Amino acid sequence: MDLWQSIAADGFEQVLFIQDRPSGLKAVIAIHDTTLGAALGGCRFMHYDSEEEAVFDALRLAKGMTFKCAVSGLPYGGGKAVVIRPPGRSGEEAAFRALGRIINRLGGLYITGMDLGTTVREMDWIKSETDYVTDTTGSLGASGDFTAKMTAYGVYLGIRASLAKAFGSAELRGRTVAVQGLGKVGYFVCGYLHRKGASLLVSDLNDSLVGRAIKQFNAYAVGKDEIYQQACDVFCPCALGGIINESTVPLLRCRIVAGAANNQLAEQRHGDILHANGILYAPDYVINAGGIIVTAAEIAGRSADEARVQVSGIRRTLNGIYRYAESRGISSSEAADRLTRRRLCSARHQP
Structure with missing residues (x-):
């Protein structure tokens, strides 16, 4: 580099x-x-x-945080x-x-x-050394995993918006979602999806988390390398970034990629490849913005209920990106980048 x-x-x-x-x-x-x-x-x-x-x-x-804040209107x-x-x-x-x-x-x-x-x-x-920090004891973001729960809630809403776009219905019952990564956010995503009737395929390096998901969500476990190849409606990456790449894209057997992981595309062109392959991609910095929305709410002194209302706006933002992409015949990842850069450019030129 x-x-x-x-x-x-x-x-x-x-x-x-x-x-x-x-x-x-x-x-x-x-x-x-x-x-x-x-x-x-x-x-x-x-x-x-x-x-x-x-x-x-x-x-x-x-860089991802800049785009996440801008597209979320923060x-x-x-x-x-x-x-x-x-x-x-x-x-x-x-x-x-x-x-x-x-x-x-x-x-x-x-x-x-x-x-x-x-x-x-x-x-x-x-x-103890600075006031320029959030998520400390007693704060909104540190209360009962609220940040992780709201990040997962935004992903859940984004999955439903993506289902409506791809299939004409946001209904989760009868849909299969493959969740990669069962950390706090991934596990909460599974909870939201399970309660709405989705069938879950799960993968994680931690066998105990996989076992919990099997018991709690009636999930089916698959290997870490096999998760990409599962026939499913939604592939939901909730682990580390860079997992949509030259090796994995040909393996995908899903209609939608929508998850909590940051920087899912190894390179920006992989978003265009997903589009060309008929796979709808929910841009990661849009769908996983729940956490930073909570942080902004904490700084502004807003309540948990107010933060949750703001997080619910993720669905509206994502729908706008899908409409923009369709109207211009471009990928959703390119559409999100264009709209985000537009806001940043507009702000730079304000008097």
Whole structure:
């Protein structure tokens, strides 16, 4: 990866490489675009095979947050923090407090929150050094998995909108959904779908989660590599990104791809390939925006009920993208990108 070329080509404003020797912190903060407001994006805590992979993840996720906020009508831009987890080590207070001090020096340009690998505990450690953090103890986003539930709720609504578009009915009874990944969001998605009568195929690296899904949702388990090949109405990716790629697209036997994972397309052209193959794609940064909508509601001091109403707007946004794509004969992924760039461009040219 040519790092400077990637930063310039995608219009990043800042990329911070952070090392705090006393605490052992090694992290990256990527701030993509603050045209609409301060950059929002969670703090990811993961082991990476290389430092380059960690940087690429931060860049990719930060850009996705810009698009997610813009398409959802939120007054925020996109950013992301990635803390590199040393093998065999868990989060340590000193490291996250050091990260909090760095975020505080940015003066509100970037606001962090929970993401993969972080919990309320890490957010509380960051909070001890800065106010530019969400999902802390007692907050809306940290209350009873509310953020994960609302992300899943948005995905559920997006699946129903996609079914209506593809089949003329949003009815889930009699439909089969293949869910890849049973983390918090994926598991909550299964719950929403099961209650409406969908048949579920599930896959996860954690056998205990698969076993729970079989018992609770009467799901059928399939292998992690076989999930792509299942005959189903909806393929619902809820794990890591980049899973719609050269290898997997030819395997898909679904009519719709709609799930919670970020950055599902390995490359933008894969959205066009899905379209050419007759597969309807719910753009990931549209359908999985429930979490960031909750974050924005928390910052604005809104209630859980108000946040839920805002999340329900995902269905309307997705329907608008489908109409735009159809009217212009383009893929839904291209339609979403065009509409998002239009909002950003309009904001840049306002006096």
